[in-house]
Amino acid sequence: MAIREIIEVPDPRLKLVSEPVKPEEFNDDLKLLVEDMFETMYAAPGIGLAAIQVAIPKRLLVIDLQEPDMDAEPIKDEDGNEHPPIKNDPRVFVNPVITPETEEMSTFQEGCLSLPEIYADVDRPASCMVEYQDLDGNSHKEHLTGMMATCIQHEMDHLEGIVFIDHLSRLKRNMMLKKLRKLRAA
Ligand code: NI
Numbered sequence: 001m002a003i004r005e006i007i008e009v010p011d012p013r014l015k016l017v018s019e020p021v022k023p024e025e026f027n028d029d030l031k032l033l034v035e036d037m038f039e040t041m042y043a044a045p046g047i048g049l050a051a052i053q054v055a056i057p058k059r060l061l062v063i064d065l066q067e068p069d070m071d072a073e074p075i076k077d078e079d080g081n082e083h084p085p086i087k088n089d090p091r092v093f094v095n096p097v098i099t100p101e102t103e104e105m106s107t108f109q110e111g112c113l114s115l116p117e118i119y120a121d122v123d124r125p126a127s128c129m130v131e132y133q134d135l136d137g138n139s140h141k142e143h144l145t146g147m148m149a150t151c152i153q154h155e156m157d158h159l160e161g162i163v164f165i166d167h168l169s170r171l172k173r174n175m176m177l178k179k180l181r182k183l184r185a186a
Contacts, residue, residue, distance in 0.1 A: 001032075001039045004054040008114045009180065015161040018057045018120055021094050026137040030060075034092055034135060037062045046113045048151045050158035053114050061093045063154040094170070096132040100125035100154055101143070108150045110164045117183050118176050122167050126151045 021030065028163055033056060041049040041062060043086040051060040069087035073089060076082055111119045127145040130152055144152055154164055165173045 001035045003043050004036050006039045006040060006044065006049075006053050006113050007055050008141065009118065009163060009177070011114075013055055013057070013157070014114055016052060016057045016164060017161050018040055018052050018059045018159040019057050021133070023137065026094075026133075026135065029141070030094075032061060034060070038064070038090055039183070041113070044113050048155045049113060052158050056058070057094045059159050061159075062089045062155055063093070063148070063155065065151065067147075083106060088104055090141060092135055093130065093132040093152065093155075094134065094137075096130050096152065097158060098152060099129045101127045101129055106146075106150065110150070112153055112164055115180060116164060118165065118180055118183045119174065120165065120168055120176060121154065122150075122154075122164050124150050128153065
């Protein structure tokens with residue numbers, strides 16, 4: 001496994017529309033790529049990563065929300081404070097297709113590993129249906145809500161060459177890009 005370089009805005013590759021993973025590409029190379037994507041995402045750290053963010057224009061996403069496990073025994077940190085351990089739930093979506101299932105929108109503050117230190121509220125459909133393939137090429141269909149629905153819509157956007165600030169007003173987007181340039185210069 002290896003940590004790969006995450007490409008950042010304004011890298012033009014982030015505007016590419018990613019290509020489907022072909023039937024003959026469900027092989028060990030694909031599994032290795034997914035392992036690298038997880039390692040890269042956890043190290044960043046982040047909760048989702050699209051293949052194009054490591055410069056591979058394929059319709060492939062990994063997600064692990066890494067939410068606190070409220071059912072587990074709390075653990076003590078170095079300051080002696082107790083908190084629930086993180087529950088890992090690594091998910092792989094190959095050739096995902098999403099369909100919004102509701103008019104209801106939800107708003108989450110989003111960030112992106114390709115836009116470090118930039119955060120903004122984005123409105124998206126509150127739930128969606130995702131059809132996707134697993135690493136063996138088997139098809140699945142799943143109903144997603146909450147943070148998972150938002151996260152997969154954010155990652156799906158990457159496959160279409162869209163980043164989350166593209167959902168903001170031009171004024172707000174330009175503010176974010178200016179902030180990004182300032183952070184880089186610092
Ligand atoms: Ni992103």
